[in-house]
Amino acid sequence: MAELLTSEDKRTCYCGEVSEELLGQNVCLMGWVSKQRDLGSLVFVDLRDRSGIVQLSFGDETDPEVFKKAQSLRAEYVVCVHGTVAKRGGAVNTNISTGALEINVCSLKILSAAKTPPIEVSDTRKVKDETALRFRYLDLRRPELQRNIRMRHEIAAAAREYFYENGFYEIETPMMIKPTPEGARDYLVPSRIHKGHFYALPQSPQIYKQLLMLSGFDRYFQIARCFRDEDLRADRQPEFTQIDIEMSFASQEDVMAVNEGFIQRAFKKVLGVDVQLPMTHLTYKESMERFGSDKPDTRFGLEIKNVSDIAAEIDFPVFKNTLASGGSVRCIIPDSCAEVLSRKEIDKLIEHAKGIGASGLAYIRWMDEQPACSFAKFLAEGQLQDICGKLGMKRGDVCLILSDKDKVVLPVLGALRLILGKKLSLIPQNQFNFLWITEFPFFEWNDETNTWDAMHHPFTMPLEECLPYLDTDPGRVRAKCYDMVLNGTELLSGSIRITDWELQERMFEALGLTHEEIERKFGFLVEAYKYGAPPHGGSGMGLDRLAMVMCGADSLRDVVAFPKVQNASELMSGAPALPDGENTLAELGIKVTEETE
Numbered sequence: 001m002a003e004l005l006t007s008e009d010k011r012t013c014y015c016g017e018v019s020e021e022l023l024g025q026n027v028c029l030m031g032w033v034s035k036q037r038d039l040g041s042l043v044f045v046d047l048r049d050r051s052g053i054v055q056l057s058f059g060d061e062t063d064p065e066v067f068k069k070a071q072s073l074r075a076e077y078v079v080c081v082h083g084t085v086a087k088r089g090g091a092v093n094t095n096i097s098t099g100a101l102e103i104n105v106c107s108l109k110i111l112s113a114a115k116t117p118p119i120e121v122s123d124t125r126k127v128k129d130e131t132a133l134r135f136r137y138l139d140l141r142r143p144e145l146q147r148n149i150r151m152r153h154e155i156a157a158a159a160r161e162y163f164y165e166n167g168f169y170e171i172e173t174p175m176m177i178k179p180t181p182e183g184a185r186d187y188l189v190p191s192r193i194h195k196g197h198f199y200a201l202p203q204s205p206q207i208y209k210q211l212l213m214l215s216g217f218d219r220y221f222q223i224a225r226c227f228r229d230e231d232l233r234a235d236r237q238p239e240f241t242q243i244d245i246e247m248s249f250a251s252q253e254d255v256m257a258v259n260e261g262f263i264q265r266a267f268k269k270v271l272g273v274d275v276q277l278p279m280t281h282l283t284y285k286e287s288m289e290r291f292g293s294d295k296p297d298t299r300f301g302l303e304i305k306n307v308s309d310i311a312a313e314i315d316f317p318v319f320k321n322t323l324a325s326g327g328s329v330r331c332i333i334p335d336s337c338a339e340v341l342s343r344k345e346i347d348k349l350i351e352h353a354k355g356i357g358a359s360g361l362a363y364i365r366w367m368d369e370q371p372a373c374s375f376a377k378f379l380a381e382g383q384l385q386d387i388c389g390k391l392g393m394k395r396g397d398v399c400l401i402l403s404d405k406d407k408v409v410l411p412v413l414g415a416l417r418l419i420l421g422k423k424l425s426l427i428p429q430n431q432f433n434f435l436w437i438t439e440f441p442f443f444e445w446n447d448e449t450n451t452w453d454a455m456h457h458p459f460t461m462p463l464e465e466c467l468p469y470l471d472t473d474p475g476r477v478r479a480k481c482y483d484m485v486l487n488g489t490e491l492l493s494g495s496i497r498i499t500d501w502e503l504q505e506r507m508f509e510a511l512g513l514t515h516e517e518i519e520r521k522f523g524f525l526v527e528a529y530k531y532g533a534p535p536h537g538g539s540g541m542g543l544d545r546l547a548m549v550m551c552g553a554d555s556l557r558d559v560v561a562f563p564k565v566q567n568a569s570e571l572m573s574g575a576p577a578l579p580d581g582e583n584t585l586a587e588l589g590i591k592v593t594e595e596t597e
Helices: 064-071 129-134 143-165 206-214 252-271 284-291 317-324 343-355 383-391 406-423 464-469 501-510 515-529 543-551 584-588
Strands: 026-038 043-049 052-058 078-087 101-112 188-190 198-200 219-227 239-248 280-283 328-332 362-365 398-404 434-438 443-446 451-454 481-486 489-496 536-542
Touching (some): 026 101, 043 064, 052 064, 052 078, 064 101, 143 219, 143 239, 143 252, 206 219, 206 239, 206 515, 219 536, 239 252, 239 543, 252 434, 252 481, 252 489, 252 536, 252 543, 284 406, 317 398, 343 362, 343 406, 362 383, 481 536, 489 543, 501 515
Parallel strands (some): 052 101, 280 434
Antiparallel strands (some): 026 043, 026 078, 043 052, 078 101, 188 198, 239 536, 328 398, 362 398, 434 481, 481 489, 489 536
16 A cells, blocks of 8 residues: 655655755655665665655664565655665765765655566666657656756746846747648648638747737747647657747847847856857858758868869769759868778768769779779879869878759758768767858749749748849749758748738749638738738747757657657557547548548
């Protein structure tokens, strides 16, 4: 039988808070048994709670009934103890803050016994991810995940503190909204009252926070839950949390400065790290051409070089055909790695490049006296040495060369750059490189639908000098939008918004929407603009991603309490599931049909 707490059982402190200041004092602690060691005349128990671990000691002076109870303890039992703080009689444990102290227990209550847990609650995960997620409530007891969730809480607390100080109102926006196109599939909620009609779960609070600016609230802030029905990966979950802001009468620089200030506050408060401001700025074009990515990791070099001028002098059909069709020839040159990048390793990189869109990959590898080259038969006598000189290569270097349209060359070389950065240990640890990416293209061409899509969202303001190209050359239109990037992870996306209703209608039309579609999907927003709209802009920062990078975690799963897996299911509870009751779907006017091949 589980024992019950009484009015005398009041916790005086957490396990990790036991310190030398409490020596000789009586304390009451509660928590889980992490480990029990029965030495016959002595029993030691490691008691764990969210703050850490402290050792409990039972010996000759312990009441026999209490000692017997201590001998029965097993991992994950929940207990309440009363005792005196003392210095350890044995070896000090330098791995924990309480390692020089122990509690001489005089009273012990077993509040809840536990079966042998299917996973071990320890610093290292020793089971498959599927098992850990199936028993997530046990996995969350691990000190690593306890630390991560605590740090996420501290980041959220710092956000509220900072934005309150800077005049932002925290305002909640609806969780059930009208379905509107925002770039990903909506999660839909059927209406029981309006049969055949659906709410959508918000992909972001975008439209509502703009309407709040029109309503005169000037500065809005929300730690907002968002939902997107899209394929998952390590830094993506179907439901996620944004630190969401919007500001009236603000420029792009104003929004950036507010977000920089928050980052500086959060890193100092949570990690004790000083972030230097202002952050570096790169345009989208410069970022793609130097790093092959719009979210580059700038902690290491290995930048992409445009070698089209050198390639033009080489009688190699692949290069010549690419240049003739308007493409480019570019390369990356990892220094002093020819020994590591053997021919076999280069072949693996070539296969990887093909797997992500390249038709092939040329290379020069200078390991021996003379460099080896994959296109050597197309070169004249002495031309290879001349090329190496122009590329700045030396013995020990490797050059990986790709020729194609820029939309293929840049992202493929960007992906290879990251692979080599990890393989060659080029990426420094415990370093935080922030930067802003600006001037994104407003439109991106969709090859499947043969239409222009908005790269961010259709409420983004184009740069004034690009307005003449809206109807004639959409590919030249750049947007007043900005992403904050940290160590290769996009943390934030934001923009200055369109506030002129006629321009907004032009943007919708440029995206191929008819007047009827505009009215049906966004009519209420266009109508609102006609009643006086202040210039405004804002951003959404991924709280999950920020916590992931600050914790040094590899996946969002490590900073989310109850995450989904790749197929968007939650293994612990079994969600999603069939609705309960035969009449539930009928009441909603929904019928599920069996999928046929």
